[in-house]
Amino acid sequence: MAQLTTEKWIDEIKHKTEKVGGISLADASEKDLFYAICGIVSEEMNKNWIDTQDLYKQTQTKQVYYLSMEFLIGRLLESNLLNTGMLDACNEALVKMGYDPEKVYSIEHDAGLGNGGLGRLAACFLESIASLKFAGHGCGIRYRYGLFEQRIIHGHQVELPDYWLKEEYPWETRKAEEAIDIHFGGDIHMLKKNDGSLEFKYENTDKVTAVPYDVPIAGYQNGVVNTLRLWSAESNSGTTDMMSTQNSQYFHHLDHKHSIEQISGFLYPDDSGYDGKVLRLKQQYFLVSSSLKSIIRQYKKNISRSLIHLPEKIVIQINDTHPSLAVPELMRILMDEERFGWDDAWEITTKTVAYTNHTTLSEALEKWPQDMVKSLLPRLHMIINEINERFCTEVWNNYPELQNKVHELAIIADDQIHMARLAIVGSFSVNGVARLHTEILKKKEMKNFYTLFPDRFNNKTNGITHRRWLLQVNPELSSLITDVIGPQWITRPNQLISLLRYSRDEPFLDRVSEVKLRNKAKLANFIHEKTGITVNEHSIFDVQIKRLHEYKRQLLNIFHVIHLYNELKDNPNLDITPRTFIFGAKAAPSYYFAKEVIKLINRMASIINNDASINDKLKVVFLENYNVSLAEKIIPATDISEQISTASKEASGTGNMKMMMNGALTVGTLDGANIEIRDLVGDRNIFIFGLTADEVLHYYHHGGYVARDIYNTDERVRRILDQLNEGAFGSQEIEFKDIYYHILYHNDPYFVLKDFDAYIEAHELVEQAYRDKSTWMNMSMTNTAYSGKFSSDRTIQEYASEIWKLKRMD
Ligand SMILES: *Cc1c(COP(=O)(O)O)cnc(C)c1O
16 A cells, blocks of 8 residues: 655645645644544545455455444544554654644544444454455444443433534445435235236335445455445435425424434444334344345346345345344345245345354343334235244154244244344354354254254354454554564464463563553553542553443442452451452443442442542542443553353453453453353463353252352351441442342342352452562463454454355455
8 A cells, every 4th residue: 555654644634634624734623633634544545445346346256244233343543544554654744743643533433333242343343354355344324323422420320412423424425326215114915917926016115215324444454445334314305395385294294304314313222122112123124125235236236137146146144133134125125026936035045144143141132023023014024924934834844853842943923023033044054152152052042943953053253353452552562562473463363372482581571561551551541531530550450341231240340349348448457459440331221220330330439449548459440431442541451351241141252352462361250252261371371260151051940049148158248238238338328229139139140149259269369460470471471372363353264264155355
């Protein structure tokens, strides 16, 4: 790519602000500079964008489309500069001009088009797909409001709308001429044709226009630019011609327009518990229908008018069940629009669609009421019914051993449509996202489907793009790494393993440890700026950042904090290494218990941070509005990575990977990808504690756990629960009683008390290990060295060769 020198950069920025923006460089604000630089980077990417799409067209290469309701892409300027090879020169130019590059980059509003891990995974995948030179694109929704912006006010979560599009979004291009019509509702008429075939006509449907906004996704310094296509819902009848009509009609029209635009109005918070919401179902169909129609339109233009060979050129990966209407929608298009018979349409569909499962939590398994689907999507409802009939008949006729299981397998049961079952039956691949998770799917949750389709199930352990989560966010550590092992790790992350040779090299480890200390000092400054809390960069930075959920057990973490606080109150001279507990987490707005935990964390922060007798040995910090940009600030400064979900509940986790890559040590349960981290680094380099998945599942099925027994026998636990019950931390006595009741009267469903003792013990080992700096740094470097496996480059290679059957474009 064209390498702009620092001088040329300054010229270009001047040109863009003055000639294009109409502002003299002397008067330019950071925002003006931000838009100027975005313009320069966009121009650079646009050339490659066109060339890349031309290349795909000419070579007729197979392409993957990643359908996802969420893409948590965060900010793009710095990563686009990095991937186009322009970051260093741009940084230098800004510094020369007297600006702080970080301030300029932070003008960009995070695109909050996701909730958490699932959406961030989609973003990391797009980066790796482009960097590995695969032809692959994302399809999503351009929500006008992303996940809410979180404020903490008097210790409570307050949700503000996240209107991220308020300022012009510099990375999107509206493609009005590629808009697609989407139809909801209406009446279906079945006509019998002379040849005996059936034809379906739709009438009186509600038409919605889907307008694509394309965002370029640049590979790492390889000239590839793929596309993230985000759909926006618009009403296609203009308002102006309505002005002349009567007022009431005009307002009716506005209502209608508003209800259409609502389809891409906002992102549903949280990844569970919103079943039964018509608008969410509309969103899912809107994504699926517009994406499939646009994919097929391109295929017909570039490859063939007939779709009979579609699976040779197109593969559709659905990110969880949210886009699983892709199965009946593709069937509908093939039969009603392309005139295929059922069998051919089914063959094509089930060779094109592949499904990734992300959870076994029952509250997150999507089900839609039949009536809702029937009235909103009548033709799809017919098709789903037919899929179900044929599938159940097949099971009944050919699998006698499963005859008594048909109810559990049926796509439609108890008037509900089970989306995971639809996705499994309608796709050629079903993958879990970590080894344990896939095993649980095969042996437990989806055992009967595994009996039916043993070859369909496979594992693809998640990953993260190490270019963003190490190279970009931790430039100092990255340059130390490059100093000793060379730069190949940037495109070959497995080469990080060469760091093992330096894992006992004291001078090198000293430099690494100085980098960590500088990262911590920087975060300490940020914390002070944001919260007024002073933290000591020499303390252990003990971090838990992730969505707030009972299964992730932030409660266990804060119980540890309360326990340490109690110990220090009993014995102020206790010799402990100072700790800073850092939390970041959004709770779904309707999730009462999660919000109680946020309140408790913030209350403990205000009590402990202001208690002079604690003498700065403990600090507790809750950073509001956890998102990608905040993660980028915290992760390079983390010493301890808290990955403490109830075993069996966290499908993979990716926060665990980001932190180990940056040299943090994990305190974790044997859950999700933690197990694979432990297998690589070995027990000596990770702090594993608590129940195993088998033990947890055994308790769920057979009972035998009584939370009150632990309350009765462990006085540390009893003390904490009594403090909550008696109002020791409340401004009002009742304040944290619900937590007490929840644990004792619902028998602690996430095993917080059961794992408490083992967790405290793990943290005592952390404390001991931290006292021996060279051992600690050896452990830390060992973690970074093995983290290459958790690059999404590895994950994408596996998807490409084992599911998608794609070849690299070189
Ligand atoms: C990585 C990431 C997540 C996922 O974190 P887990 O610890 O795996 O739950 C969620 N949100 C953001 C902003 C992230 O960057």
